[in-house]
């Protein structure tokens with residue numbers, strides 16, 4: 001089932017009199033259940049693309065459809081609702097609230113969604129369990145390791161049952177062993193059906209996804225399935 005369709009997407013930033021073409025004519029179809037790594041050097045447009053897919057930014061031209069819905073036609077409110085309900089974000093820097101416990105951090109999206117407190121707590125606990133963090137429910141972020149904080153952030157991204165999990169350099173701040181554990185968690189989530197779009201500049205990280213899309217100067221220059229990717233890297 002097709003989940004995400006980008007059709008001839010351009011994003012140009014205007015800085016004074018200069019225009020910076022960050023994404024140029026990107027077309028991409030992603031099915032439900034895929035794990036797609038978007039790879040490219042610094043400045044290639046990865047975050048710009050991710051912000052548009054995550055409905056945080058709009059294309060200068062071209063269309064983005066999520067679940068058959070043309071997101072350009074939606075009001076800001078409707079886009080915010082779609083973002084809250086259908087997209088989970090994971091960032092390099094975890095972005096947890098320092099004065100809230102692990103379980104309170106995970107509950108946050110459900111508060112915005114208007115879920116009742118008791119159900120909220122149940123769902124947050126289930127999400128923490130799914131990332132192996134049941135034992136750390138009442139810890140504050142400062143009492144957690146980087147890898148544990150990222151697991152809590154992943155639980156927060158998953159708690160609303162998003163159609164797409166979007167991750168921007170999710171292992172960028174972690175040592176390689178902890179990073180591998182987080183990537184193993186992503187693989188497990190994907191095996192269980194979670195659609196994942198992961199951004200990275202690191203080929204070893206990208207290799208954890210069955211599909212790798214490569215950006216250069218804002219354009220897609222390669223779109224490979226894992227077998228081809230491995231052969232290519234060898």
Ligand SMILES: Nc1ncnc2c1ncn2[C@@H]1O[C@H](COP(=O)(O)OP(=O)(O)OP(=O)(O)O)[C@@H](O)[C@H]1O
Nearest residue numbers: 013015020022041042043044045046047048049201
């Ligand atoms: N808000 C902005 N205003 C002006 N130019 C921007 C803006 N955001 C991004 N750019 C430019 O667009 C291009 C792509 O930036 P982007 O942040 O998407 O790259 P990236 O691939 O995520 O890089 P990195 O790996 O360093 O995070 C860069 O040339 C950048 O300078």
Ligand SMILES: [Mg+2]
Nearest residue numbers: 046047048168
């Ligand atoms: Mg970036």
